[in-house]
Amino acid sequence: MSPHDDKNIPLDQATRRRILGATGAAGLTLLVPGFARAQSGDTLKVGFISPRTGPLGSFGEGDGYVLDLVRKALAPGLKIGGKTYKVELLDRDTQSDPARASQLAKALINNDKIDLMLTTSTPEVVNPVSDACEAAGVPCLATVMPWEAWYFGRGAKPGQPSPFKWTYLFSFGVANFVKSYVSQWNAIPNNKKVAALLPNDADGNAIRAAMLPELTKAGFTIVDGGPYETGTTDFTAQIAKFKAEKCEILMTFPIPPDFATFWRQAAQQGLAKTMKVVQTAKTGLFASTIEVLGPLGFNISVSAYWHKDFPYKSAATGVTGHQLADGFEKVSGKQWNQQLGASLSLLDAGIAALKASSNPKDKAAVAKSLASLQTTTMMGQLDFTKGPVANVSATPMIGAQWVKAPSGSKFKYDYVLTENAGDASVPVSRKVVPFS
Structure with a gap:
């Protein structure tokens, strides 16, 4: 025509x-x-997968608040290389189910066509998401799980080149735990006999293989209760063994419901009253998992991967630790928790990687920027060029303890920092005290 x-x-x-x-x-x-x-490809899609409900739901309790802060900060767009991109954060809840975590990751990759994946909180979430991204050739950044359980738990071999090209993790590892634990335990008189309650899962097996020998080298005698299955309801055998060996330190890595079961039974059977140090990880990280223990929660020790007293700001939002914690408490009515800073650190680091890439729409370019990423987050300094292995940047653990909240507080517990061997920039607020 x-x-x-x-x-x-x-x-x-x-x-x-x-x-x-x-x-x-x-x-x-x-x-x-x-x-x-x-049509011009100036929208960046970023997946964010975490556990918001289920047994691990306490980890994701503040994720909605953190995501809202970052969405507001990114509302004007993200300027990279003279171009402004719209950023969509597509968050998903694993419901604490590893199979669902994998399915969600694949859906974000195949259906939503994400440019970058972010994921956090325990191997049950991080490993399946990382595996899906590695298989699909999608850059993925993760945090909050022992790096050994992520790196070796997914098939890497000691002394061999990394098999991973697309997946990266910044998080604590055995050396970070050991430094913090030894610093705390040596501050309290005890017989150096450690009751190790470790589950038969990625965390427990990694800790058993890597941490127990290091604690032995540091002068502690380890009494291993043996690998137990998640969901165990009777810990009588382990408790009897720990009592017979007269252990005065408890070290454990269970999911929150399992620790609550064990610790109540330990109190009923007389183990709790003999403990000088009760050191928890994976559970006891948040007020919600301590409050269910009632008086049995006071003076439990935990190593913090973030605390509101950490002296770092969020690059994306500009908020300090205290501003983040206070804002969450005001909006939610709940007590702040350390995952707030970790989730914000993950988003900050992901944004930094996109900005550092030559082309944020080029997945290989983003993966390359992750491999050499050096930035400061609310958790501290990240440097993927230093290791301890390829694809990993180790972050410190700082000793902390749950104590009675000061008079006038609307919360029952206060979470205080007790040592800073892992990062001298972090202020210590009080000395660690014996559990009993």
């Missing part, structure tokens, strides 16, 4: 054709707002 044939079609259609013909893509942009935006 020639231009002269416009007389044979309705006027509005003929007019539209002339305008489009004269203006081309520019005219199309004016007539259909957002069309060019959708």
